[in-house]
Amino acid sequence: MEHKIINVKLKVWRQKNGNASGGFEMYDANDISTEMSFLEMFDVLNERLIKEGKDPIAFDHDCREGICGMCSMFINGRPHGPWQGTTTCQLHMRAFNDGDTVVVEPWRANAFPVLKDLMVDRSAFDRIIQAGGYISVNTGNAVDGNALPIEKDKADLAFANAACIGCGACVAACKNSSAMLFLSAKVSHLSLLPQGAPERKTRAINMIAQMDKEGFGACTNTGACEAVCPKEISITNIARLNQEYLLAGLTS
Amino acid sequence: MLNAKIPAGPLDSKWKNYKATCKLVNPANKRKLEVIVVGTGLAGASAAASLGELGYKVKAFCFQDSPRRAHSIAAQGGINAAKNYQNDGDSTYRLFYDTIKGGDYRAREGNVYRLAEVSASIIDQCVAQGVPFAREYGGLLSNRSFGGTQVQRTFYAAGQTGQQLLIGAYQALERQVALGNVKMYNRHEMLEVVVIDGKARGIICRNLVTGELERHFGHAVLLCSGGYGNVFYLSTNAMGSNVTAAWKAHKKGAYFGNPCFTQIHPTCIPVSGDHQSKLTLMSESLRNDGRIWVPKKQGDNRKSIEIPEEERDYYLERRYPAFGNLVPRDVASRAAKERCDAGYGVGTSKQAVFLDFADAIKRYGHIEAGKQGLDHASDEEMIKMGKEVVKEKYGNLFDMYEKITGENPYEMPMRIYPAVHYTMGGLWVDYELMTNIPGLYALGEANFSDHGANRLGASALMQGLADGYFVIPYSIGNYLADEIRTTNIPTSHPAFEAAEKEVRDRIEKLMSIKGNQTVESLHKRLGKIMWDKCGMARNAEGLKQAITEIQQLKKEFWSDVKIPGEINEMNPELDKANRVADFIELGELMCLDALQREESCGGHFREESQTEEGEALRHDDRFMYVSAWELKGDSNWELHKEVLDYEVVKPSQRSYK
Numbered sequence: 083m084e085h086k087i088i089n090v091k092l093k094v095w096r097q098k099n100g101n102a103s104g105g106f107e108m109y110d111a112n113d114i115s116t117e118m119s120f121l122e123m124f125d126v127l128n129e130r131l132i133k134e135g136k137d138p139i140a141f142d143h144d145c146r147e148g149i150c151g152m153c154s155m156f157i158n159g160r161p162h163g164p165w166q167g168t169t170t171c172q173l174h175m176r177a178f179n180d181g182d183t184v185v186v187e188p189w190r191a192n193a194f195p196v197l198k199d200l201m202v203d204r205s206a207f208d209r210i211i212q213a214g215g216y217i218s219v220n221t222g223n224a225v226d227g228n229a230l231p232i233e234k235d236k237a238d239l240a241f242a243n244a245a246c247i248g249c250g251a252c253v254a255a256c257k258n259s260s261a262m263l264f265l266s267a268k269v270s271h272l273s274l275l276p277q278g279a280p281e282r283k284t285r286a287i288n289m290i291a292q293m294d295k296e297g298f299g300a301c302t303n304t305g306a307c308e309a310v311c312p313k314e315i316s317i318t319n320i321a322r323l324n325q326e327y328l329l330a331g332l333t334s
Numbered sequence: 335m336l337n338a339k340i341p342a343g344p345l346d347s348k349w350k351n352y353k354a355t356c357k358l359v360n361p362a363n364k365r366k367l368e369v370i371v372v373g374t375g376l377a378g379a380s381a382a383a384s385l386g387e388l389g390y391k392v393k394a395f396c397f398q399d400s401p402r403r404a405h406s407i408a409a410q411g412g413i414n415a416a417k418n419y420q421n422d423g424d425s426t427y428r429l430f431y432d433t434i435k436g437g438d439y440r441a442r443e444g445n446v447y448r449l450a451e452v453s454a455s456i457i458d459q460c461v462a463q464g465v466p467f468a469r470e471y472g473g474l475l476s477n478r479s480f481g482g483t484q485v486q487r488t489f490y491a492a493g494q495t496g497q498q499l500l501i502g503a504y505q506a507l508e509r510q511v512a513l514g515n516v517k518m519y520n521r522h523e524m525l526e527v528v529v530i531d532g533k534a535r536g537i538i539c540r541n542l543v544t545g546e547l548e549r550h551f552g553h554a555v556l557l558c559s560g561g562y563g564n565v566f567y568l569s570t571n572a573m574g575s576n577v578t579a580a581w582k583a584h585k586k587g588a589y590f591g592n593p594c595f596t597q598i599h600p601t602c603i604p605v606s607g608d609h610q611s612k613l614t615l616m617s618e619s620l621r622n623d624g625r626i627w628v629p630k631k632q633g634d635n636r637k638s639i640e641i642p643e644e645e646r647d648y649y650l651e652r653r654y655p656a657f658g659n660l661v662p663r664d665v666a667s668r669a670a671k672e673r674c675d676a677g678y679g680v681g682t683s684k685q686a687v688f689l690d691f692a693d694a695i696k697r698y699g700h701i702e703a704g705k706q707g708l709d710h711a712s713d714e715e716m717i718k719m720g721k722e723v724v725k726e727k728y729g730n731l732f733d734m735y736e737k738i739t740g741e742n743p744y745e746m747p748m749r750i751y752p753a754v755h756y757t758m759g760g761l762w763v764d765y766e767l768m769t770n771i772p773g774l775y776a777l778g779e780a781n782f783s784d785h786g787a788n789r790l791g792a793s794a795l796m797q798g799l800a801d802g803y804f805v806i807p808y809s810i811g812n813y814l815a816d817e818i819r820t821t822n823i824p825t826s827h828p829a830f831e832a833a834e835k836e837v838r839d840r841i842e843k844l845m846s847i848k849g850n851q852t853v854e855s856l857h858k859r860l861g862k863i864m865w866d867k868c869g870m871a872r873n874a875e876g877l878k879q880a881i882t883e884i885q886q887l888k889k890e891f892w893s894d895v896k897i898p899g900e901i902n903e904m905n906p907e908l909d910k911a912n913r914v915a916d917f918i919e920l921g922e923l924m925c926l927d928a929l930q931r932e933e934s935c936g937g938h939f940r941e942e943s944q945t946e947e948g949e950a951l952r953h954d955d956r957f958m959y960v961s962a963w964e965l966k967g968d969s970n971w972e973l974h975k976e977v978l979d980y981e982v983v984k985p986s987q988r989s990y991k
Contacts (some may be wrong), residue, residue: 216505231473
């Protein structure tokens with residue numbers, strides 16, 4: 083693969099901890115191969131900062147394969163940067179040109195407080211799942227896996243929604259900091275399957291109540307969440323969630 | 335003498351008898367017993383959830399920001415189970431046999447049979463949890479084949495099986511958190527095991543957000559902390575995957591089993607430069623449809639598509655006609671290395687081979703045309719339809735490849751090369767998954783138990799969930815039944831005091847060095863030593879050199895490492911330094927183990943021990959045992975042997991020809 087060496091300027095949000103106030107700082111990232119991933123470019127910069135006796139930039143990352151959902155940078159005004167359907171860790175420097183200035187911020191939402199620099203606390207998502215994002219089945223209770231056939235279309239759709247990685251890009255992109263795409267993906271995954279049917283009503287009601295409690299905003303259908311979702315979760319799930327919620331409210 | 339506590343009796347009734355006779359803990363007592371679970375991947379999350387359901391008081395710890403991030407999530411291809419839904423001759427015995435053979439006769443029969451036995455229940459459990467496995471049009475579960483087997487027993491969810499299984503276990507875990515049975519500690523790293531009167535009684539961990547050290551008591555401690563592939567620096571593991579929890583246990587007296595057994599996965603995206611931070615796997619399931627080849631001519635610089643069919647060497651199909659591209663991982667990896675070392679490699683680095691889907695695209699296109707009754711479809715139309723089929727099967731993998739390399743694998747073959755992927759070695763455990771320290775357990779990849787010298791594809795997910803859902807809920811009761819009179823030990827106990835001081839002193843020492851070399855640069859150097867001398871092929875001379883080099887590196891690390899920041903704050907560089915210090919010590923043990931095992935078996939290939947055709951040559955007369963290493967002091971280990979007794983399977987030289 084052909085590649086180039088480029089120089090970029092980085093404007094990065096620095097914040098010592100959750101109580102401190104933060105601000106932008108400028109850095110030069112020079113001699114960057116376009117074959118590097120965006121996070122590898124940060125690795126190179128951090129190595130330099132450490133050698134210069136400065137504090138490296140803290141950011142969340144783990145699998146670097148686009149599946150764990152840990153990486154979370156807001157790059158040039160867009161969660162996970164310019165590539166469609168891509169997490170920050172899978173974004174490569176081919177996306178940028180020599181001389182570009184790249185602005186990098188943390189996710190910004192009241193429900194995701196900043197811990198340090200580009201790292202935020204997303205435990206609110208765990209608590210939303212605790213409110214009902216599961217099927218109540220203890221180990222050992224299960225019947226044979228093929229006892230209950232499931233239409234392929236439904237199974238495939240459930241899978242497409244279960245592909246959510248819980249990164250929080252939808253919240254970061256939303257002007258209301260709504261978690262509706264995240265929540266609707268989970269509700270859809272489970273309610274599309276027959277195994278999830280018995281708890282449909284309580285699931286929708288309880289998860290939405292928890293979302294409100296965490297301080298996420300409401301949905302006003304601007305569609306920013308769908309546009310930036312690295313797993314391309316469809317916004318039609320939100321319609322399904324609203325339907326589940328309404329039905330549950332009317333019948334329980 | 336090591337006692338694996340394998341139950342007596344015929345192979346197929348060992349586990350049944352064990353379950354029927356093991357001790358039980360009554361529900362009122364379960365509520366009083368506390369269990370610590372370190373790690374929340376498939377093994378940890380399933381164990382924490384299942385034990386919470388039973389009524390134990392569970393505390394679970396993970397270093398990530400949520401239990402859902404654990405690296406099990408990245409497993410792509412699938413999970414094996416002896417369901418025989420395909421009517422192709424599968425059975426518990428076959429899965430057992432394939433696993434024993436795939437592991438090159440270095441695994442315990444009793445453990446592996448149990449694994450095969452519970453495999454079917456795993457699928458049932460996951461389906462009940464809402465795991466969206468791939469299905470056929472009739473609504474029933476779909477299967478595919480994987481390396482080292484001749485039946486279709488792999489269940490999957492596109493190329494995201496690990497993710498779906500982990501989310502299932504994570505949701506079960508969060509349900510228990512909501513019910514108050516499990517308390518979850520995110521962004522916490524375990525840095526010490528607390529042992530009181532010879533039994534594991536708790537842990538010391540660091541809150542990674544505040545830097546504070548915490549003490550936690552438990553009647554038992556479960557380490558479900560995954561594998562140690564990152565000792566090689568470059569591997570397919572997540573950046574945070576580490577050996578620290580297991581290594582602390584080892585330093586407290588737990589034996590480390592078969593440390594040198596490492597799996598090098600044949601199909602990964604090749605290294606592109608010095609900046610590389612990790613390697614990315616391309617699922618083994620791709621070998622179902624992809625054909626692996628190199629040019630027949632050495633140093634052929636033509637583009638892949640310009641090389642005509644007759645000038646291509648499909649070397650796996652040539653060398654192993656019975657299994658072809660589906661030989662086990664160790665065999666496929668060595669074959670790729672052999673071709674590249676002989677000068678047939680491709681790409682700029684020449685350290686790569688092609689994985690080609692052109693034939694599969696044509697074949698599927700033809701089938702589609704037949705299905706749709708398009709008798710006169712042109713080649714182009716068929717290729718287009720074929721690409722659609724391939725996209726449905728492997729779309730996410732193809733996308734990932736394109737993002738990383740900038741090349742389109744629908745149009746040209748992928749370039750792949752082997753990379754470190756999984757470690758079969760780990761903490762030594764008995765049949766009950768207990769280490770030699772009473773009350774300290776190891777589950778999933780963190781233990782050594784089920785895969786021998788080489789793991790078959792789609793078996794890691796199976797083992798992690800088997801251990802967590804179906805083994806530990808029984809075996810832990812057998813221990814805790816005798817602990818019901820142990821009241822909670824306050825964490826002011828001198829043993830907690832001393833353990834915390836040890837951790838604090840070590841952290842202070844690390845921070846006080848203020849040297850010149852970054853943690854990352856030292857880790858890279860360790861990785862290079864390990865890959866060059868303890869990688870796909872090993873020899874005595876290289877291993878001896880590696881040991882000297884690692885000892886030198888250890889000295890440098892402890893005198894010249896540079897860690898920025900403070901102790902009492904979030905400090906990812908300090909976290910990394912803690913882990914790399916342990917990797918360095920582990921690296922030495924791996925080389926020692928590889929040096930001691932003068933045979934080739936599974937993923938462990940000693941150049942001195944090969945057949946005339948270059949295949950791995952075992953020495954059952956001398957090495958039919960598990961190597962369990964006990965730490966005696968600095969760079970000083972004692973070997974304990976657990977002799978492997980094959981009662982049912984007759985070990986033979988593996989052949990996939």
